[in-house]
Amino acid sequence: MDVTIKKGRALRLSGREDGFTLIESVVAMGLFAGVVFLLVSAFSGFMLDDFPSRSNQALAVAQSEIASVKSVHPFTGSIKDTIGFRVTREVSVANGLTEVTVTISASDKPSRVYTKLTALYPYR
Numbered sequence: 001m002d003v004t005i006k007k008g009r010a011l012r013l014s015g016r017e018d019g020f021t022l023i024e025s026v027v028a029m030g031l032f033a034g035v036v037f038l039l040v041s042a043f044s045g046f047m048l049d050d051f052p053s054r055s056n057q058a059l060a061v062a063q064s065e066i067a068s069v070k071s072v073h074p075f076t077g078s079i080k081d082t083i084g085f086r087v088t089r090e091v092s093v094a095n096g097l098t099e100v101t102v103t104i105s106a107s108d109k110p111s112r113v114y115t116k117l118t119a120l121y122p123y124r
Helices: 024-048 049-071
Strands: 001-005 010-012 078-082 085-094 095-104 111-123
Touching: 049 085, 049 095, 049 111
Parallel strands: none
Antiparallel strands: 001 010, 078 085, 085 095, 095 111
């Protein structure tokens, strides 16, 4: 590559450009750090979510609801809110058996189901 300077003299420049400059390296590291930061902050929200502990609480509520259903005569469906959960009890009778299904979901977001238990009882 030839570059012409004043007075018609040519200055020969090397065509080699190996590696990165310091500025290019710093910019690349900054972009990489920014992407890593965004990924870590996005995934930390999922990991810090209390879904496992809420699931255990929901399971305990569902088990107590299934146990208390035996005392209800006749079996009936219901919906109630308790300690941040929506407890939905559905009852169906078929073939001499009563099927009781208890669904525990978040009270503020009913589409988020924590657990669902089903029990069969002889029809009374």
